[in-house]
Amino acid sequence: MRCFFQAAMVTMGMAAALPVSAEDSADPIRLALNEWSTQQVITQITGRLLQEIGRDVELVTAGYYPQMSALETGELTATVEIWTDNVPEGFSNQVDSGALKIVSSIGVTGQVGWWYPASFEATCPGLPDYKALKGCLDQLVSEDTYPKPRFVEYPADWGNTFNAERFAALGFDFAAVRAGSEGALVAEMKAAHKSGDPLLIMMYSPHVVYSLTDFKLLELPAYEPDCETEAAWGVNPDATFDCGFAPSSIYKVAWPGMKEKWPEAYALLQQINIPLDQYLEIARKTDVEGIAQEEVVDSWLAENTATWKAWVAAARGA
Structure with missing residues (x-):
């Protein structure tokens, strides 16, 4: 989970199912691949769905912390599993200033x-x-x-x-x-x-x-x-951090220019939601059973066809 940025890139090979809309750029959308299996599988699912609406997609190996600077500049377009309990210092400022865009939750806390x-x-x-x-x-x-x-x-x-x-x-x-x-x-x-x-x-x-x-x-x-921040709060009146940890939201985060450059793709990214039971099933298949990630992606798409087709329809409507 979480490390360094590499300029390694894989172009997804699945043929696009639908033409690119007039509003969306024909430039490739570059999705960050981080170090752990759920993130990699959800990223591949996202890439396959973006191809369903006609987008060219590239998967780029990126470290958890260094990917933030690449998202600021547009070198990366989006990343799909950012845990708010473990973000680089300055992440909140990047979001507040508009340098990074929180798209939506992946559906898990x-x-x-x-x-x-x-x-x-x-x-x-x-x-x-x-x-x-x-x-x-x-x-x-x-x-x-x-x-x-x-x-x-x-x-x-x-x-x-x-x-x-x-x-x-x-x-x-x-x-x-x-x-x-x-x-x-x-x-x-x-x-x-x-x-x-x-x-x-x-x-x-x-x-x-x-x-x-x-x-x-x-x-x-x-x-x-x-x-x-307040020493007077809590069980120890002389110290801060006298408490447990905040629940962590898990977000998809994008380059701020994505919504304007690829509005339909951005709308689809907003729709993508992986419930907890599916998230854990992805982890079990990859990390316990040793099933290849591509097979896990294929299975998810086959088992959730009605769900992702509704996402595609909503993105097209948006």
């Missing part, structure tokens, strides 16, 4: 937080309340973090989660160990699920790992925006 295996509750009564965890921290001490309890943090290139501020505000003294990748996070969770060993880890949901493990979300104080 995310949640990040601190997760633990259900087996931890047997030796740490009171979980999932975070206050109960304070009496069980010795169980999280590892050889490489002694004498501090171990906390597995996001990879460094996923940005600032403000966990250090949360540790201080909520009275924890963890040794944060950075995972090297999303795969490393998943491996930690699978290993703890299998062994029954205690673990506290930063992770996001929805994710297919929760269908393979019994991890639960630690209950931190409820999030409020003031928690991040």
Whole structure:
């Protein structure tokens, strides 16, 4: 999930089903391909549907953070899975200034937080309340973090989660160990699920790992925006970030000029919506069953024909 920008490009080969409208440019629409499977599959679905209305589509390998500058300049046209809990600094300013355009939600809401295996509750009564965890921290001490309890943090290139501020505000003294990748996070969770060993880890949901493990979300104080800026707010009157994490909206984001240059394609992009059950099914097929992404895309299109044809009709009408 989320890394660097490369100028690698794949031109989609499916023949266009409909002619380009008089309003839309004949220039290719360039969609960003990021590092994780759901994003890649949804991007390919989007590309195939844009071809259905006659657009030329190119898929461009792009890192999660660096793609923002390419979207500002129009080097990229759109990206389909931006999580608001994990965006580059300045993203809100880019949106507010009109440098980037939020198109619409993909139909899923995310949640990040601190997760633990259900087996931890047997030796740490009171979980999932975070206050109960304070009496069980010795169980999280590892050889490489002694004498501090171990906390597995996001990879460094996923940005600032403000966990250090949360540790201080909520009275924890963890040794944060950075995972090297999303795969490393998943491996930690699978290993703890299998062994029954205690673990506290930063992770996001929805994710297919929760269908393979019994991890639960630690209950931190409820999030409020003031928690991040007003020390007087919340359980610790002397610190900010004394709360959990905001729910994450998951958006499609576009170069601001897309709506004017390709109005019909933009209208179609607005329509595309992948419900949670379909999102998780895509992840299960690709990440658990190992089904090729092209096959997953074909299956989705075949199983949801009436849905996407309605999107196409709505875009044509717009």
